[in-house]
Amino acid sequence: MSDLKQRVQITDLEFKNEKTPYSSHFQDVYFSPESGIEESRYVYLEGSGALASFASGSARITIAEIGFGAGFNFLLTMKEFLKSGGPGQLHYFSFENHPVRKSSLERLFQSHPDLKDEFQMLIREYPVLTPGIHLIRLLEGRVLLYLCLGDATELLSRIEFEADHWYWDGFAPRRNPEAFSESLFLQVKRHSKKGTKGASFTSAGWVRRTLENSGFRVTKREGFGHKRECITAVFEGEDEQLPKAPWYSRKSQKSLIPPMKTAVIGAGLGGTAIARALAERGHEVAVFDPHGIAGRASSNPVGLFNAQLSKIPNPVSRFSQLSLVCLMRELDRLGIKTRRGILRTDIEDPSPLVASEYPSDFYEVRDSGIFFPTCGMIDPRELCKARMSHPGIKFQSDSLFSVERNQDRISLTLVKQKDTLGFDHVVYCLGADAKLEGASEFQDYLHGLNPTRPIRGQILLTTPVGKSESLPHALVEEGYATPLQDGFHLIGATYQAKTVLPDQEEIDTRALISAARKWSEFQDLSIDQVKGSKVGYRLSTPDKLPMIGPLCDPHWMKQHYSKALKGAKEVSAPPLESPPGEWLLTGLGSRGITYSSLASEILAEWMTGNPVPLEQDLLEHIHSARFFVRKLRKAEVE
Numbered sequence: 001m002s003d004l005k006q007r008v009q010i011t012d013l014e015f016k017n018e019k020t021p022y023s024s025h026f027q028d029v030y031f032s033p034e035s036g037i038e039e040s041r042y043v044y045l046e047g048s049g050a051l052a053s054f055a056s057g058s059a060r061i062t063i064a065e066i067g068f069g070a071g072f073n074f075l076l077t078m079k080e081f082l083k084s085g086g087p088g089q090l091h092y093f094s095f096e097n098h099p100v101r102k103s104s105l106e107r108l109f110q111s112h113p114d115l116k117d118e119f120q121m122l123i124r125e126y127p128v129l130t131p132g133i134h135l136i137r138l139l140e141g142r143v144l145l146y147l148c149l150g151d152a153t154e155l156l157s158r159i160e161f162e163a164d165h166w167y168w169d170g171f172a173p174r175r176n177p178e179a180f181s182e183s184l185f186l187q188v189k190r191h192s193k194k195g196t197k198g199a200s201f202t203s204a205g206w207v208r209r210t211l212e213n214s215g216f217r218v219t220k221r222e223g224f225g226h227k228r229e230c231i232t233a234v235f236e237g238e239d240e241q242l243p244k245a246p247w248y249s250r251k252s253q254k255s256l257i258p259p260m261k262t263a264v265i266g267a268g269l270g271g272t273a274i275a276r277a278l279a280e281r282g283h284e285v286a287v288f289d290p291h292g293i294a295g296r297a298s299s300n301p302v303g304l305f306n307a308q309l310s311k312i313p314n315p316v317s318r319f320s321q322l323s324l325v326c327l328m329r330e331l332d333r334l335g336i337k338t339r340r341g342i343l344r345t346d347i348e349d350p351s352p353l354v355a356s357e358y359p360s361d362f363y364e365v366r367d368s369g370i371f372f373p374t375c376g377m378i379d380p381r382e383l384c385k386a387r388m389s390h391p392g393i394k395f396q397s398d399s400l401f402s403v404e405r406n407q408d409r410i411s412l413t414l415v416k417q418k419d420t421l422g423f424d425h426v427v428y429c430l431g432a433d434a435k436l437e438g439a440s441e442f443q444d445y446l447h448g449l450n451p452t453r454p455i456r457g458q459i460l461l462t463t464p465v466g467k468s469e470s471l472p473h474a475l476v477e478e479g480y481a482t483p484l485q486d487g488f489h490l491i492g493a494t495y496q497a498k499t500v501l502p503d504q505e506e507i508d509t510r511a512l513i514s515a516a517r518k519w520s521e522f523q524d525l526s527i528d529q530v531k532g533s534k535v536g537y538r539l540s541t542p543d544k545l546p547m548i549g550p551l552c553d554p555h556w557m558k559q560h561y562s563k564a565l566k567g568a569k570e571v572s573a574p575p576l577e578s579p580p581g582e583w584l585l586t587g588l589g590s591r592g593i594t595y596s597s598l599a600s601e602i603l604a605e606w607m608t609g610n611p612v613p614l615e616q617d618l619l620e621h622i623h624s625a626r627f628f629v630r631k632l633r634k635a636e637v638e
């Protein structure tokens with residue numbers, strides 16, 4: 001599937017009157033000027049059956065909407081859902097290719113006091129508007145908003161969920177036919193099941209016919225206010241089995257349901273991120289690491305979070321972009337101290353930024369390079385510690401020795417702890433430092449069957465030299481230099497995959513000094529300013545993407561998939577099975593700060609059986625089984 005897709009265009013709302021946003025592009029209002037709330041409630045919440053579902057107290061209600069717009073329907077739906085007092089969770093998928101700028105939402109919310117609290121919640125969590133799926137968890141996860149930015153038809157074809165209710169709320173169909181097209185409704189059909197109910201303000205004949213052709217029975221209702229008619233529709237077609245690669249299917253993986261317990265092995269950026277994500281979802285988590293919290297690769301005093309550029313979007317740039325946005329929201333939520341501002345001195349041409357669609361205020365083109373005002377630096381140790389500070393997480397300084405599986409329980413033997421400990425789920429976040437003397441099968445899997453490699457990296461701590469003292473932001477080319485922090489600059493980082501020589505530390509120190517001297521601020525840097533150096537190992541994958549998902553069983557995969565993956569036509573392959581409750585979050589490479597945030601959100605939703613906030617094609621690029629699937633495809637497995 002192509003990485004090139006229709007880009008999003010950020011919109012500043014225009015206003016018909018102070019309460020009513022208007023689009024001159026589509027020549028239409030976002031909602032009714034007279035009584036937006038009442039109309040929205042009548043046409044969508046009532047018309048789609050959502051209100052009736054709320055009253056029934058279902059465990060999970062999934063609503064999907066074409067046209068997030070100003071979020072009015074969403075906010076009202078959330079309000080009504082909460083009012084109903086049911087115990088369930090609301091999943092709200094909303095598609096939008098002209099997302100509204102945050103400042104416009106702020107203005108709108110002033111004139112809608114009825115939705116004040118809900119608007120404030122949304123504005124607090126509103127992401128940087130980059131294409132793809134942004135998961136916004138509100139009210140401790142009672143409401144999950146999957147804000148899907150891009151063309152609805154395109155994104156619907158790349159995402160997996162099943163809607164109970166639809167709101168078809170594009171602008172007037174004659175001005176915006178794509179929001180009601182046959183290809184869009186084919187996707188709507190794919191995400192519907194028998195009984196799924198939808199609603200729209202429009203009753204245009206061709207929209208009704210398109211819906212009917214997609215398997216919906218359409219009924220006209222009286223319109224709201226002066227409008228004559230609107231519609232409701234019930235899906236009566238067949239549930240469609242998705243023609244998906246079974247080796248990436250999430251169907252057969254054991255779900256994490258309270259009061260199940262999870263162990264996380266490793267307390268670096270990866271382990272602390274998933275521990276936090278699970279604890280926030282109400283699960284009990286025990287984290288084990290003999291080196292304490294952030295004791296190994298994640299122990300640098302400073303690390304960068306930065307935009308990853310590519311002229312044409314590719315899986316790495318797409319995943320990095322979404323990860324960065326996710327991390328920025330996490331840093332805000334946890335109150336992590338950040339130092340903002342990164343100047344990329346190796347690029348003058350902003351076209352990769354335009355292609356990747358970071359909003360235009362995300363970067364500034366300067367004579368000296370491209371400046372990113374909101375990217376920056378944190379202390380990764382502080383992030384790890386803040387993640388662990390949650391009552392649902394217990395930390396134990398101990399080392400996993402071996403793993404045994406008894407039916408549905410996983411027994412862990414630790415080095416210090418005498419008794420074996422039983423868990424329902426285990427997440428392995430061992431980074432490059434995996435040491436499991438007693439678990440050779442797992443060790444083999446991680447290091448033998450997957451092409452991951454530990455990559456040595458060195459950083460220097462230096463005192464200032466001349467102009468460097470007043471450096472206001474980080475400088476990045478191949479390496480990086482940070483402004484003074486506690487009296488030191490951090491100069492990083494080498495990337496050494498080859499054999500490590502006995503005098504490697506000295507070689508790397510010289511290389512780092514010489515690289516930093518390119519920048520005028522550091523042109524006089526010498527060994528005299530070096531006050532320390534530090535070496536760490538990141539676990540890297542050949543495609544520079546992390547490995548997230550179930551710990552797969554290569555024997556099972558070989559038995560069930562080798563023929564199908566070699567191209568045998570008649571073979572029907574079952575969905576991926578893996579040792580129940582065992583998961584991986586690793587391969588964070590040189591981007592552990594940024595990647596760990598989104599990786600953990602994805603894995604936490606996956607483990608808890610929820611839709612995963614990532615497009616399916618990208619999910620296949622980060623899937624823990626991908627390298628073995630590729631080997632089987634190339635018939636490289638004996």
Ligand SMILES: Cc1cc2nc3c(=O)[nH]c(=O)nc-3n(C[C@H](O)[C@H](O)[C@H](O)COP(=O)(O)OP(=O)(O)OC[C@H]3O[C@@H](n4cnc5c(N)ncnc54)[C@H](O)[C@@H]3O)c2cc1C
Pocket residue numbers: 265266267268269270271288289290291292294295296297298299300302303304305398399400401429430431432433434435436456457458459492493494535536537538539586587588589590591592593594595
């Ligand atoms: C020099 C250098 C500079 C970097 N700069 C940046 C940067 O600027 N920005 C950025 O985003 N990333 C950066 N990175 C990358 C980032 O640090 C890594 O991606 C990240 O730390 C990996 O996190 P992790 O949790 O996977 O691994 P780790 O932090 O290594 O955590 C794995 C943990 O598993 C534990 N473990 C191993 N075996 C066992 C066992 N048997 N039982 C229990 N626990 C066990 C280890 O003790 C370890 O603490 C840098 C890395 C290096 C080396």
Ligand SMILES: C[S@@+](CC[C@H](N)C(=O)[O-])C[C@H]1O[C@@H](n2cnc3c(N)ncnc32)[C@H](O)[C@@H]1O
Pocket residue numbers: 029030031065066067068069070071072073074095096097098099150151152153169170171176178179
């Ligand atoms: C009437 S407004 C939606 C109002 C919104 N439901 C609310 O409550 O504020 C229609 C929205 O649909 C969006 N839209 C139109 N065509 C689209 C498409 N093909 N994909 C995604 N969004 C689309 C428009 O950008 C616009 O924001």
